[in-house]
Amino acid sequence: MTRFARTPVSSSSNSNLISSAVRPNWEAAGFSTASGIQFAKRGRPGPGEGFAVNFIMQDGEEISVQAHEGESLLDVAWANDIDIEGACEASLACSTCHLILDPDSYSKLEEPTDEENDMLDLAFGLTDTSRLGCQVLMNKELDGIVAKLPSMTRNASA
Amino acid sequence: MIRLSLLTRGQPLSQARCSIPTPSTRRTFTPSLLNNNIRSFSTAWTLRNASTESVADPAKPFKVAVIGSGPGGFYAAHRILKHVPQSSIDMFEALPVPHGLVRFGVAPDHPEVKNVMHTFDEVAENPNFTFIGNTSVGTYVTPGSKKADLEISDLRPHYDAILLAYGAHEDRLLGVPNEQSLKGVMAARSFVGFYNGLPEEQDLEVDLSKAETAVVIGQGNVALDVARILLTPLEELKKTDLTERMIKILEKSRVKHVHVVGRRGPLEVAFTAKELREMLQLPDTTFHMDQGLLASEMERSGKTLDRPRKRLMGLLEKGIKESKPDQPKSWSLQFLRSPLGFSGDGDNQLKAIELGINRLEGESSNRKAVATGEKETLACDLAFRSIGYKSVGIQGIPFDERKGVVPNLDGKVVDAEQNIVPGFYASGWLKRGPIGVIATTMADAYQTADTMISDFTSGKAMLNDDTSSKEGGKPLLELLKSKGHKTVSYKDWKKIEQKECELGAKVGKPREKFLTVEEMLKVLD
Numbered sequence: 242m243t244r245f246a247r248t249p250v251s252s253s254s255n256s257n258l259i260s261s262a263v264r265p266n267w268e269a270a271g272f273s274t275a276s277g278i279q280f281a282k283r284g285r286p287g288p289g290e291g292f293a294v295n296f297i298m299q300d301g302e303e304i305s306v307q308a309h310e311g312e313s314l315l316d317v318a319w320a321n322d323i324d325i326e327g328a329c330e331a332s333l334a335c336s337t338c339h340l341i342l343d344p345d346s347y348s349k350l351e352e353p354t355d356e357e358n359d360m361l362d363l364a365f366g367l368t369d370t371s372r373l374g375c376q377v378l379m380n381k382e383l384d385g386i387v388a389k390l391p392s393m394t395r396n397a398s399a
Numbered sequence: 400m401i402r403l404s405l406l407t408r409g410q411p412l413s414q415a416r417c418s419i420p421t422p423s424t425r426r427t428f429t430p431s432l433l434n435n436n437i438r439s440f441s442t443a444w445t446l447r448n449a450s451t452e453s454v455a456d457p458a459k460p461f462k463v464a465v466i467g468s469g470p471g472g473f474y475a476a477h478r479i480l481k482h483v484p485q486s487s488i489d490m491f492e493a494l495p496v497p498h499g500l501v502r503f504g505v506a507p508d509h510p511e512v513k514n515v516m517h518t519f520d521e522v523a524e525n526p527n528f529t530f531i532g533n534t535s536v537g538t539y540v541t542p543g544s545k546k547a548d549l550e551i552s553d554l555r556p557h558y559d560a561i562l563l564a565y566g567a568h569e570d571r572l573l574g575v576p577n578e579q580s581l582k583g584v585m586a587a588r589s590f591v592g593f594y595n596g597l598p599e600e601q602d603l604e605v606d607l608s609k610a611e612t613a614v615v616i617g618q619g620n621v622a623l624d625v626a627r628i629l630l631t632p633l634e635e636l637k638k639t640d641l642t643e644r645m646i647k648i649l650e651k652s653r654v655k656h657v658h659v660v661g662r663r664g665p666l667e668v669a670f671t672a673k674e675l676r677e678m679l680q681l682p683d684t685t686f687h688m689d690q691g692l693l694a695s696e697m698e699r700s701g702k703t704l705d706r707p708r709k710r711l712m713g714l715l716e717k718g719i720k721e722s723k724p725d726q727p728k729s730w731s732l733q734f735l736r737s738p739l740g741f742s743g744d745g746d747n748q749l750k751a752i753e754l755g756i757n758r759l760e761g762e763s764s765n766r767k768a769v770a771t772g773e774k775e776t777l778a779c780d781l782a783f784r785s786i787g788y789k790s791v792g793i794q795g796i797p798f799d800e801r802k803g804v805v806p807n808l809d810g811k812v813v814d815a816e817q818n819i820v821p822g823f824y825a826s827g828w829l830k831r832g833p834i835g836v837i838a839t840t841m842a843d844a845y846q847t848a849d850t851m852i853s854d855f856t857s858g859k860a861m862l863n864d865d866t867s868s869k870e871g872g873k874p875l876l877e878l879l880k881s882k883g884h885k886t887v888s889y890k891d892w893k894k895i896e897q898k899e900c901e902l903g904a905k906v907g908k909p910r911e912k913f914l915t916v917e918e919m920l921k922v923l924d
Contacts, residue, residue, distance in 0.1 A: 328518065328838060332511035334673075335838045359672035362707035363836060 292384040314374035331375035336364035338374035343387040366391040461486040462871045465562045466536045468492040469499020470840045471827015472564035473519040478848035487527040489872035493535035495887040495919040503597040506624045507639035523889040532887030537793030551795040559861040564826040567788035567833040576740035583749030587625050587785035594645040596912035607652035610780035617785035618661035619669035626657040640910045660733040662768040665693045679718040686722040687731035700763040751778050788833035810847025822862030898922045
């Protein structure tokens with residue numbers, strides 16, 4: 242298994258990032274303080290500084306990045322230019338941040354809520370260890386989590 | 400997109416992804432996104448090929464016109480702009496306001512679904528993107544249709560490709576007596592358009608002050624949206640962008656019972672868990688359905704149900720079990736019922752619907768409704784037909800009347816003989832029919848965009864060859880101006896939107912929509 246640690250983003254580049262990351266109504270939309278913007282402000286953790294997240298892309302490529310405590314997998318992906326849609330911006334109204342987790346990490350998580358399951362039911366390629374990336378918050382226990390991007394986030398039937 | 404903006408130029412990237420940052424090769428992500436869901440292996444393969452090489456001559460422009468500004472158009476535009484930096488896109492919209500069914504279809508009490516508009520706003524900020532609102536393209540083939548501001552033939556010389564994404568404009572009829580002549584019978588589509596502020600539906604006669612019982616024919620999410628709007632406490636709806644006009648009507652509403660009728664059984668419902676859950680959580684509302692039918696159908700299906708269906712059926716079971724009897728309001732799911740006709744009183748007002756009773760035949764995966772010959776009459780004051788939308792053909796474009804879509808292969812328009820029509824593409828409901836949530840449309844808009852990108856990069860025939868000067872929207876805007884026609888830019892739309900938000904803020908709503916084109920345009924004077 243190849244793992245690549247991502248170089249942390251310097252603080253100067255982060256300031257650009259905030260001005261260009263225009264997402265109106267973050268707060269109004271019910272975002273917790275643990276949103277992407279907040280993390281962007283304090284920069285990315287360097288190798289070994291945060292918790293490891295290993296994304297497996299659709300073509301099998303593995304990308305290893307670092308996450309802050311409490312950061313969602315969707316935020317981690319966005320912050321590292323990993324193309325997960327997240328169309329509803331973590332408001333549990335779509336399934337476009339569907340990820341397939343390694344069974345070990347999956348079992349460490351609390352059960353998905355009914356609302357998350359409702360959306361997972363619309364996800365393409367649903368598996369027994371599927372979760373919405375916006376609902377999985379990183380912590381020490383999940384250090385080293387493997388999250389596979391499904392081949393397509395699509396609801397074929399609804 | 401936020402993801403792209405997060406990518407800092409010049410930042411050292413991991414070796415595995417070192418090809419990302421330069422704009423000319425930034426089509427980067429996920430060619431294999433195209434795996435399972437793309438019907439044609441060849442398209443997936445050619446795109447993969449195309450995308451592993453650099454995009455065609457960066458000096459060669461790719462001029463695209465998109466007809467329609469809903470998710471089908473915007474997501475395709477998003478993808479093309481991301482992967483073909485030299486592309487430029489003009490998006491035409493008949494109304495002054497963009498976003499199609501995100502604005503006019505998504506229920507007002509589902510504001511979180513409307514977050515996709517932020518992505519559309521970001522697309523519109525791209526300097527290579529131009530929104531041309533208040534400008535219809537392509538007259539509908541239906542006799543008597545209003546002439547469009549521009550025809551496809553006007554656009555054709557100026558672009559490499561035209562993407563048709565104008566959606567599904569009409570509703571399907573039941574084909575039974577009196578469905579269009581009685582007061583109180585209407586299309587769910589019209590009702591949804593009415594309460595969401597769609598200008599063309601504002602003349603709809605909606606009177607809930609004398610109605611106690613409503614029937615919705617059809618068991619999809621639109622049917623449940625209609626039922627929910629009728630039964631949700633008004634205080635809740637007042638916090639949404641439901642139009643003030645509709646709120647006034649709901650203030651006088653006497654609707655207490657809503658029956659949601661389908662011709663087949665519980666396993667065949669088309670609505671999804673979120674919408675059902677919301678119905679089951681309505682306060683002061685009893686839920687009825689045939690528990691025996693649910694049990695027998697579930698038993699019959701054995702273990703063959705997939706997880707979503709299993710959860711949905713579980714939710715129905717729970718709904719029956721936990722339903723509080725004798726609440727002031729109620730709703731029901733009625734199965735095995737096909738409408739045979741509507742009847743009214745002397746004032747031409749709906750009074751009842753006649754239903755034919757069906758039985759189910761065939762495999763669990765493909766149950767068919769067969770008429771038993773028995774009938775029943777259900778008294779009602781309102782009826783909404785909600786059995787689907789359909790697209791309408793426009794002049795100069797192939798159209799499949801039976802399926803109600805533009806015939807296409809992975810988004811590439813074909814004629815009746817399956818011959819490719821170079822340079823024409825389709826996306827969204829016009830492409831695959833009126834089904835699916837926004838994520839479904841997103842995936843299929845991406846598929847169409849990928850087909851377009853692949854065709855462009857591999858040098859396939861487009862609308863015009865490389866020798867002709869394709870000027871995009873500029874000559875068209877001049878033409879429209881010379882005719883005295885007012886177009887609306889995205890910046891203009893943002894002004895309209897700001898005004899709507901200001902008006903909404905005064906009454907504690909996210910926005911108060913303008914109900915007429917005139918009011919929208921007046922903001923820009």
